[in-house]
Amino acid sequence: QKEVEQDPGPLSVPEGAIVSLNCTYSNSAFQYFMWYRQYSRKGPELLMYTYSSGNKEDGRFTAQVDKSSKYISLFIRDSQPSDSATYLCAIPRGGKLIFGQGTTLQVKP
């Protein structure tokens, strides 16, 4: 079993939709959870991070962690075409980041 699993999609939604991106992880000891966004032909950039359980909101983006089910989510409200990118969940472990496979999102105008 991979340490972090993510459905690669692709996911296509109309502009204005609410998007839900999800990852599962295997180790209940993980405490920090991150979301990176990667535009085409660019490097990943840190979007949000959360510590332990609960929600964190930043504008249209909400990161949620459910430690009981080892499930992390990123919600995007009022999605825009500029949100079209690959979203990667990541967990720090042993001095490195373990990434999910990434979900490719396309928001259509």
Place this chain on the structure above:
Amino acid sequence: DTAVSQTPKYLVTQMGNDKSIKCEQNLGHDTMYWYKQDSKKFLKIMFSYNNKELIINETVPNRFSPKSPDKAHLNLHINSLELGDSAVYFCASSQDTGYGYTFGSGTRLTVV
């Protein structure tokens, strides 16, 4: 601009050749990394250096040799390139290991 910059952006080369990718960061970070992203977008760590010292060396063929002349630079040399080495290679840096990475734009390596 403060950033992680890597060169070249694109590299097309024949099997068996030797090539190098260079990376520089001006963020003052202590730790630098090389990650490989395959055709399915899966990102996996290859190496990390902290203040010029190798701290992570994943199961990477020894044809890959990183070098860090100082904490702002991390280069990657690849000997005897193989078709399977085709991928995008990302350099990254962070102040603390495993947190708040800044990635470069990547080097797209194609081995023909």
